[in-house]
């Protein structure tokens with residue numbers, strides 16, 4: 123039986139990862155790690171939402187830019203089939219002479235007990251813009267208006283606070299404006315379904331409310347009749 127040794131460094135006391143090289147030599151000379159040289163994307167400059175596969179996705183971390191770079195780069199990274207465990211992180215960002223931003227991607231892994239690090243440079247083409255939600259908030263766009271009114275004909279802060287405790291999550295996202303008056307509060311929502319669902323979940327916890335749905339300022343857009351939904355809720 124032929125003695126096994128690394129054909130590059132001659133070591134005999136180590137496992138040969140591909141039958142010819144020790145892990146150290148393999149990492150140095152043969153390891154395949156491929157990342158895209160450039161990634162494109164767009165991010166919301168207000169909330170950090172990331173444009174991924176045709177949708178705006180809210181960030182999950184405190185550092186949306188790094189999170190986004192990771193999400194753009196990691197799925198397009200190819201790592202040598204001999205490497206079973208590895209991690210990808212964004213080590214740092216830097217600007218080149220042309221003022222373009224790059225990310226240094228750090229891949230750390232383990233090959234037969236030999237730890238290794240590989241750094242790759244990725245050019246970033248990430249434009250800062252506004253996501254739909256932030257754009258709607260900025261322009262005050264709305265499809266539905268919820269008019270909160272009170273049987274006493276004046277604003278009741280306790281009832282209002284209870285009503286507003288239902289405006290969370292997706293409803294907060296769809297809420298584009300709030301206007302307070304003497305008799306009540308108007309809430310503007312970018313989607314009719316958000317307003318309807320909010321009222322439904324509120325009514326499941328509040329009895330005795332008078333609810334009326336009407337439409338206002340109907341107009342025709344792209345051949346479709348568009349009217350704003352007005353839901354009046356009297357508590």
Ligand SMILES: [Zn+2]
Pocket residue numbers: 128129130131132133143144145146147148
């Ligand atoms: Zn070797």
Ligand SMILES: [Zn+2]
Pocket residue numbers: 166167168169170171252253254255256257
């Ligand atoms: Zn946004």
